[in-house]
Amino acid sequence: MTDLAGSYRFVAWSRRGIAAAIPAQAPAGGRARIDVALTVAKGPAETEDVTRTLTLYGPGDVVALDGMQIIRREPRPGSGDFEPNYFPSIEFDTPELPWLVSPDPSGTQVKPWLVLVVVRRELARLDVDPRRPLPWLSLSAADAQRELPDLSESWAWAHVQLTGTDAAPAEALDGRHPERTLARLLSPRRLAPQQAYLACLVPAYLAGVESGRGQPVTAGAEPAWPPPGGWSTLTGRFELPVYDHWEFATAEVGDFELLVRRLRPFRAGPDLGVLPVDISHPDAAFDSLHLPTPTLLGFEGALVSPERPARQWPPGVQPPFQQRLEDLIEVPPTTVR
Numbered sequence: 001m002t003d004l005a006g007s008y009r010f011v012a013w014s015r016r017g018i019a020a021a022i023p024a025q026a027p028a029g030g031r032a033r034i035d036v037a038l039t040v041a042k043g044p045a046e047t048e049d050v051t052r053t054l055t056l057y058g059p060g061d062v063v064a065l066d067g068m069q070i071i072r073r074e075p076r077p078g079s080g081d082f083e084p085n086y087f088p089s090i091e092f093d094t095p096e097l098p099w100l101v102s103p104d105p106s107g108t109q110v111k112p113w114l115v116l117v118v119v120r121r122e123l124a125r126l127d128v129d130p131r132r133p134l135p136w137l138s139l140s141a142a143d144a145q146r147e148l149p150d151l152s153e154s155w156a157w158a159h160v161q162l163t164g165t166d167a168a169p170a171e172a173l174d175g176r177h178p179e180r181t182l183a184r185l186l187s188p189r190r191l192a193p194q195q196a197y198l199a200c201l202v203p204a205y206l207a208g209v210e211s212g213r214g215q216p217v218t219a220g221a222e223p224a225w226p227p228p229g230g231w232s233t234l235t236g237r238f239e240l241p242v243y244d245h246w247e248f249a250t251a252e253v254g255d256f257e258l259l260v261r262r263l264r265p266f267r268a269g270p271d272l273g274v275l276p277v278d279i280s281h282p283d284a285a286f287d288s289l290h291l292p293t294p295t296l297l298g299f300e301g302a303l304v305s306p307e308r309p310a311r312q313w314p315p316g317v318q319p320p321f322q323q324r325l326e327d328l329i330e331v332p333p334t335t336v337r
Contacts, residue, residue, distance in 0.1 A: 060207030060217035077246035212241020
């Protein structure tokens with residue numbers, strides 16, 4: 001039986017229940033819509049076919065996130081030695097949570113309705129107002145443009161992880177083994193060494209921003225940023241509601257990537273990796289060849305210079321030396337020489 005305890009597989013996205021029926025041709029909008037057909041019994045023998053369009057919840061219907069859904073934050077909140085060449089991430093217990101209310105139609109790329117952003121701590125401000133459902137992240141327009149990721153690529157920074165099973169994804173995600181599944185969001189931010197950061201889980205759609213601010217939801221499927229009209233039209237600070245947040249700092253550089261980047265090429269001469277070896281008297285069995293002393297032959301190591309020419313034997317040495325070596329190798333074991 002194959003040991004699957006340490007096996008990992010990844011799925012681009014997951015939807016369950018009626019959301020799994022969202023078609024690839026679903027109309028664009030703030031909420032996904034599905035056409036359903038039902039046969040309704042109107043009596044002992046009479047039925048009627050009924051067609052209805054169901055409207056599912058969208059990002060604008062969310063004003064909070066259950067903290068119990070978060071099973072891991074990487075790096076740990078408050079840590080000060082995170083390796084700067086790693087990506088921060090957050091993991092959820094329910095594998096379909098990042099796509100639960102996404103208005104995106106089904107396809108190879110489905111964007112999640114929330115994303116993880118990581119911004120430099122000195123540029124960010126967290127504010128709270130009891131009149132708003134959620135706290136919010138505040139950045140200047142210029143900083144927001146530099147610090148926030150490209151939302152058109154958000155589908156690439158979310159996935160489902162399957163652990164310890166070789167079942168088909170649909171079977172593995174049927175809910176019978178929740179301990180084997182999770183969802184993960186990563187931040188595409190490239191971190192700098194010895195820098196303090198603020199990680200925030202924020203809406204990916206403008207409708208979610210309006211809902212998190214306590215405003216009437218008028219947006220459809222527009223992204224949360226850039227603002228309508230572009231960053232240059234923004235007056236004041238840019239605000240994003242926050243479902244979850246934590247702070248961390250990075251360590252000094254000194255990882256494997258740094259060591260590799262410090263490598264510098266140099267020109268290797270033709271003699272690199274080669275040592276001259278005297279083969280004039282390798283054994284008494286070769287004395288009959290009467291090779292001149294010394295007879296030098298280059299002995300190559302595992303690594304040699306790309307400029308190394310083909311091995312050159314001293315004149316008149318290679319044929320008799322190789323023939324004598326072949327004769328010795330082919331001597332029967334019982335023969336005494």
